[in-house]
Amino acid sequence: MNTFNIKNKVLRFSLLAMSLFTAVNTTTAFAETSQQKGLAIVIEADKRDQGFGDSSASMEMILTNRHGEESIRIMRNKTMEQENDGDKSQIVFDNPRDVKGTAFLSYTHREGADDQWLYLPALKRVKRIASSNKSGPFMGSEFAFEDIASQEVSKYSYNYLKNESFDGREHYVIEFDPKDLKSGYSRQEVFFDTEEYRVWKVNYFNRGGELLKTLSISDFNQYLGQYWRADTWSMINHKTSKKTVLNFKNWKFDNDFSDRDFSRNSLSRAR
């Protein structure tokens, strides 16, 4: 299992602020290339999510196979923003019951590989795990580790493709090209709304260039008068017809988390 800053992806790419127009106006004034424009939009989205401090949420993942059979995972997530690096986050599993108490800790980094540890309650053992496993499924779901990991601006190169309207909103469509060769994707198409820079949709293309999965994000709420978080993430795999819906509940900010809550030693106490 792997990194879980789910909220972060949402957040990093979603934010409100009136500076939207300023940012876009500034960038367009320089007759930029599509790469520059893509980067500027992503930087703006990232900027709007900075300063949230910490957050926690409970998560329910509903996996549906091609025969329509469902299985459910229940987890809790805590995240703390770091000043000059990626976030620290922890996920504790409640269901299925055989993995209850299993806890996952990750330190994401702007540069280089993330640090990840897993706590196995049966053995009371904390294990450092290889973080290069980006493309593998998270808990048997249609989400890969890299889909839910904290997204850092420096990990992709960008290309503004076009504007597209759906559901009554205007979106920037930005192509994300992963710099990491271990990514399972050749590219992603990420749809940011032009008002609040929230991500509503992502198309994932496999290494062969074919459309593999589509993520639809909805039910956004705003917290602390600034930060947007989505409650519903729905991932469809076009190759296997399998589906995973990830529901967030009980978003909480200002938890007053400290480094102690995200230390290697704290994993064994995680509840």
Place this chain on the structure above:
Amino acid sequence: MHKILPLVAAFTLAGFIPTGVSGEFSGNIGLEATSFFEPAIYENQENSYASISANVDYYHDWDNGDQRFETSLFGRFDSDDERTHADIRELYYWRAFNSVELYAGVRQVFWGVTESAHLVDIINQTDLVESIDGEEKLGQPMINTLYETDYGAYELFILPGFRERTFAGEEGRLRASIIVDQDNATYESDKEQSHIDYAFRWSHVIDLVDIGLSYFNGTDRNPVLTPNVDSNGIVALTPHYRQIQQYGLDVQATIEDWAWKMETIAVLPDSDDNYFASVSGFEYTLVGLSGSSTDLGLIVEYQYDQRDADLASLQQNDIVVGTRWVLNNADSTEILLIGSADLDDDSVIMSIEAQHRLTDYWSMSVEARYFGNSSLGDPTYDLRKDSYARIEFNGYF
């Protein structure tokens, strides 16, 4: 039945815990069947065993999460009397102060990084009747402080109350040809089980490297087994627990798909020769094997123990090769296949462990071990007819 008493006491104690703050009960019941491939060597041993076990866990947080009571109780009934036992795995109070944390009570603490041997892990006694892999532990009474700094975590352990290792009884398989006489253990210290041990550990994460340095001073968890004639005139192995100091080092460097691991101990017995032992190796993970979701881990470890083969350790000059298959499917199927060969005497141990989820509340696991090629004098000679398969169903609540 006296072994069940601690369990009853703990349940009673748990009843006195204040209610009304965050906390919860959980646990599981395990139904296990073990079958041996070959007829038993010794009288009274069976060819198959049935067993039922239960874990009951409870925790309770208060004071904004700065205080916790936690308990984890275990019990098993088995067709081998010596395997029928109960234990307080954990029963402790935890409190966080500004920069220090305090634990008081019975706990389980794991140290180390390698897969095939757990050398530095010395705080808890091994519950050997539970599993011969040494990964099941008895609860250890302790007072333990943890102090975390930017330069690593410092832990101090004061360990009153020694726990003796559990061994299979006369009716049990997976035992030495001579029964271990568990009622007459001897101790180097006059204080016997009341000797107060202590330990210190520093651990740190430096970029890709997780490192731990530890020191232990007290009663060795590994007994020296000496044949003696007991009161009934029967030859039995008497466990003798020495006083030792143990220095431990464990390191793991996690670099992309590679996890490089090493554990080394230096043991200084008060009244015997010093020795060292080490296990080192790697686990390499092939992610998404041939386009699938399956991860294949390759494990190679080398074990060295300076002591002679006839002393306690089964691993004195062994190479261990294994593969770990993680299917990454909805049922979390995992298979671990390990082979271990003694480079001195050609004896081999093969083992397979697999887990699979059946429903949200039930899972199953399968374990099989094969002991081969051992000749008289090898540490595994007594296990030559004890190759077995075991299946367990676990129900969670």
